[in-house]
Amino acid sequence: xxxxxxxxxxxxxxxxxxxxxxxxxxxxxxxxxxxxxxxxxxxxxxxxxxxxxxxxxxxxxxxxxxxxxxxxxxxxxxxxxxxxxxxxxxxxxxxxxxxxxxxxxxxxxxxxxxxxxxxxxxxxxxxxxxxxxxxxxxxxxxxxxxxxxxxxxxxxxxxxxxxxxxxxxxxxx
Amino acid sequence: xxxxxxxxxxxxxxxxxxxxxxxxxxxxxxxxxxxxxxxxxxxxxxxxxxxxxxxxxxxxxxxxxxxxxxxxxxxxxxxxxxxxxxxxxxxxxxxxxxxxxxxxxxxxxxxxxxxxx
Numbered sequence: 001x002x003x004x005x006x007x008x009x010x011x012x013x014x015x016x017x018x019x020x021x022x023x024x025x026x027x028x029x030x031x032x033x034x035x036x037x038x039x040x041x042x043x044x045x046x047x048x049x050x051x052x053x054x055x056x057x058x059x060x061x062x063x064x065x066x067x068x069x070x071x072x073x074x075x076x077x078x079x080x081x082x083x084x085x086x087x088x089x090x091x092x093x094x095x096x097x098x099x100x101x102x103x104x105x106x107x108x109x110x111x112x113x114x115x116x117x118x119x120x121x122x123x124x125x126x127x128x129x130x131x132x133x134x135x136x137x138x139x140x141x142x143x144x145x146x147x148x149x150x151x152x153x154x155x156x157x158x159x160x161x162x163x164x165x166x167x168x169x170x171x172x173x
Numbered sequence: 174x175x176x177x178x179x180x181x182x183x184x185x186x187x188x189x190x191x192x193x194x195x196x197x198x199x200x201x202x203x204x205x206x207x208x209x210x211x212x213x214x215x216x217x218x219x220x221x222x223x224x225x226x227x228x229x230x231x232x233x234x235x236x237x238x239x240x241x242x243x244x245x246x247x248x249x250x251x252x253x254x255x256x257x258x259x260x261x262x263x264x265x266x267x268x269x270x271x272x273x274x275x276x277x278x279x280x281x282x283x284x285x286x287x288x289x290x
Binding site: 001002005006007022025026027065066067068070071077123160161162163164165166167168169170171172173 | 177180193194199200201202203204205238239240241242243244245246247248249253256261287288
């Protein structure tokens with residue numbers, strides 16, 4: 001009646017790697033890692049927004065069933081602290097996180113990078129198409145996330161800054 | 174993930190029934206339903222206590238069934254959990270759509286959209 005599905009992280013490789021359990025947490029940094037703390041996002045000292053390197057998540061079927069999955073959406077459990085903003089986009093292909101695909105810093109506070117959409121508490125689609133859940137592996141497109149930090153953020157530096165919970169929903173039939 | 178709250182069965186115009194769980198106990202996807210022959214969609218509670226749900230499928234309509242699942246990932250602490258599964262049945266056709274959304278606590282919402290608030 002149901003495929004076994006998890007939210008997986010894809011990174012640390014030039015080509016698409018196997019997904020790893022993202023359910024150990026995600027840190028938004030400037031390195032190609034899930035939880036690394038050695039390359040933090042600098043807090044702008046003047047008006048502007050700096051962004052993290054991309055984090056690529058996707059639904060991964062770990063035990064298949066005769067169902068299909070569609071209507072994948074992403075949203076937040078609450079609103080981030082002032083000065084922090086999460087953004088997303090769907091992507092059909094893997095792209096290794098590096099400085100080149102990090103969104104360019106903006107001279108405005110609260111900026112949204114080109115091609116991305118701000119995450120909110122309302123579900124928003126990142127991939128609608130139906131994909132069979134009969135086989136194990138990634139199901140559907142990547143949900144590419146970046147975190148923006150602007151000059152209004154007053155929480156100070158740290159590697160355990162609280163963010164709202166990330167929610168992913170999908171339809172299985 | 175908790176046990177499914179309902180299983181579906183498609184009733185065909187020749188009196189036969191196409192259930193989600195076949196005689197051998199294997200589950201089927203809803204894409205195996207022959208929509209053109211389906212005259213009703215029945216949801217049977219797996220715990221035997223909730224009411225059964227019957228959705229009539231009129232000429233020109235096609236049956237719809239899905240489970241909307243939500244997972245919640247705590248970005249900081251790393252805790253992750255299944256948050257909810259909504260069971261959804263309904264019909265779609267040129268004259269409109271209608272859906273029954275059933276929450277895990279048994280609340281029923283009737284709606285004309287797949288994306289109710």
